[in-house]
Amino acid sequence: MDGHAGDLGTATEPESGTEPVVGRDAELARLLRTVDPASAERVLMLVGDLGVGKSALLAHVARRAEADGTHVLRAEGSESESGLAFSALHQLLRPVAAEMDRLPERQRAALRDAFGAGPATPAQTTASDPLLIGVAILSLLSALGDRRPVLVVLDDAQWCDRASLDALAFAARRLDGDDPVTVLVATRNAHLPGLDRHIPTLTLEPLDDAAANQLLDLQPNSPTGRTRMQILDQAVGNPLALAELTRAASLHGTAASLTPAGPLPLTDRLERLFAARLDGLPAPTAQALLLLAAMDSVDSALSVQAGLPEAGDAVWLPAEEAALVRRAGRNVRFRHPLVRSAVYHFAPSDARRAAHRTLAELLRYEPDRRAWHRAASCPDPDAAVAAELERTAGRARRRGGYAAAAKALQRAAELAPEREGGARLLVEAARAAVFTGDLAWVEELAAAVRARTDDASLLTAATVQAGRLAALTVRHTAVFSRLADAADQLAAARPTTALDLLAGAAVVRFYSGEDAQRHRIQALLRRLPEDAAYLGLRTWVQTVSDPSGNRPHLASLLPRLSADAETRPERLVAVGIMAWLLDETPQAVRAFDAAFGRWELRGPLPEGLGGAVAWAYVERGRWGQAREGCARITAVGRSAGLDHAVACAAAVDATVLAYQGDSAAARTRAEDALALIDPLESRSVAVYARRALGAASAAEGAYESAYGQLRMAFTADGAPLHYHASYPSLADLAAAAVRTGRHKEATHIVERAARALAGNASPRLRALISRARGLLADPEDAEPHFRAALADPVLENWPFERAQTLLDFAEWLRRRRRIAEARAPLTEALETFRRLGARPWIERARAESRAAGLHVTDTPPDALAELTPQQQQIIRLAARGLTNREIAEKLFLSPRTVGSHLYRSFPKLGITARSQLRDLLEGFATPLISPTETGC
Structure with missing residues (x-):
């Protein structure tokens, strides 16, 4: 532990078996405020150099909390255990093993597997879901908090294994005021994986001169004179150094000779x-x-x-x-x-090795720890020990401990007698390290492969692994060049690998939106074979990098690719992403649904364009499902340190929140997305975030702001800022333009887009362009455009966009005094908005309906609309019969938080029992409007 010399505040009396504390009054007060169950702050990271007093502060706070009746769980990071997956988590939760047994089956099984108590053989074991482990910890802490407040203390976290840190970080970020659980983390490094930037931090600085002198006064042999000055000079305010130098000086009589x-x-x-x-x-x-x-x-x-x-x-x-x-x-x-x-x-090194041999012999029934002790006892390469570490890595990987697996494989490579064998192990280490999100480590392993072998297959495998992760970072310009250069070098000798690299480069091109990258991809693609064996990869590269370049041909390939991928969920997801990019959203959603039916996406890394899944669900009107997907991407992306993936999810989430009328939350999420990326490097996310901000302003009727945000989806001269993300905003831009007097500028942008898309525009984009033209046209010329926007039945697959068009057309009809004709589109639009929970558009459609002489009932739909979007999600899941724990697992919340939302929602809905929810929601699905003969 860190700094057990006396080093807290003067107001704190030493307790039995402890030393006094000096100079930390403010820090101690902050910690005690955080631990107070009434505090809104649930997590705090204590950061400071070795010996500065973090452990002493934590120990003092833990004693105070226990005296007040708080349940304290403790764990300490161990340098020697940092390569053992979930070792810190196991240490933390051992005292509450009985409570673990009360968790839901899936969560209990996930934790048991993480701790190595799952299925006995690899054949019985599938890869653990790190997110499910995080949900299990959240559920466990919430259950403990039902009885009394809980304090989690994690000391020396810089030495905790990565799997434990990720799981605890996941749970910690989801604690809120409903859970009387506090997490205190002490670490030397402010950039702790999964915990940096996302939680409050308290930094311990060295003691000032007054506190340092006071601490010296409290030592058993308090130094004086020149010795005291030397100790103060050498210790530079570090409490541990002050105490230990004083002890040494009492033995040697001076501090000058103690240390160099x-x-x-x-x-x-x-x-x-x-x-x-x-x-x-x-x-x-x-x-x-x-x-x-x-x-x-x-x-x-x-x-x-x-x-x-x-x-x-x-x-x-x-x-x-x-x-x-x-x-x-x-x-x-x-x-x-x-x-x-x-x-x-x-x-001496031989004495260390002998100690490890002794321990390895005693750990014959704990193979993972035994393997590490055997490795530490090896002075030379040893094939048997390398093989043992490789088996350890396999077990760690199956339990979701990818960092531990990579470390074991890296050490195994050092012990491998043959260079080629070591290179193979390093490639496997890189493959595991990819899932940690640590690009520097993956590149280090790839460089080690290059230094060890000339084998082309191993070299290209290492390059592909580095490229796979690099594509998900925010360094798009540099990453694209690296991937494209590697593909160029391998095009002739290894075309399949070159296509793999080009597939990653296409993802980077999508994120960046840089047009020069499209030209380079096309040039490289022309050098690669076109036979059927490469159809899937070639179609991916073309679709992702330029979906409107030859849309009809690319769309015609989707049924074949889907059939080929029927039994391969990961390929079905790729087909779904391509379908979404080509505006074949119904086919995209079918592919995603089929893939998830065979294989829930439990990999710990958000794959390239993973946000496409959430966008497809948004477009199809399955907003709750879209938000669930965003929660998963956010959780995984934060754990892996992949800011770009987190930003993508935040932009999608912000859009749904804006549609649902929670403009404040939408702005927060959109601004989170923009803060995580460079808008010139990540044009796709920048445009998505601007679209969300525009929708949030439009929901409030702030059309000047809406136009300003949506205008930023296009360049100064009216070209799309992003070749795919900008086009869907054309109609919303036009809607804001007509309310702010910017017809001319908006018309220029819309017509330029129409010319650029020409024969490659999807039915969806043709409908959006027609809606935009109808809004911008002179009133007497608008009708053909609105009718064109509604003509194709396939457009019902984009319910929100179709309902917006119906509302715009109905408003135009009413203004032309064609009131009877306006009622049918108004009725359909209002029904759709209500089904989706699009509250601002519900209000606008209701107002228009009254003006058209329709009688609109006021109660049940508005009651649901009074809830926050998250409360609506919870209510809908509860109405389907899910328990609080099942809802919590699906939405990555604690059961207590779910219960609290339900408790607050029932009075707003006018109900008193869960059993009333299904009937209530079925009532919301009815139109609840009827024509009258009054009004004009």
């Missing part, structure tokens, strides 16, 4: 100080210390078997007197991780 002067970092200085205390220790004590240092944190049960003396044994006394260990009850612990490091690294 000059540029040596404080960590190294302290480690050498601790190492110096090892000199002169009795041999049995030194041997016991080394074995303790080589153990993992959960190896204490093996201490007696390993030959370690019990805590009460006199062999520990010299180490305790040298301030190297602390004995508490039956346990012996190092005073600080630096002590463990000093004991381990300053021991």
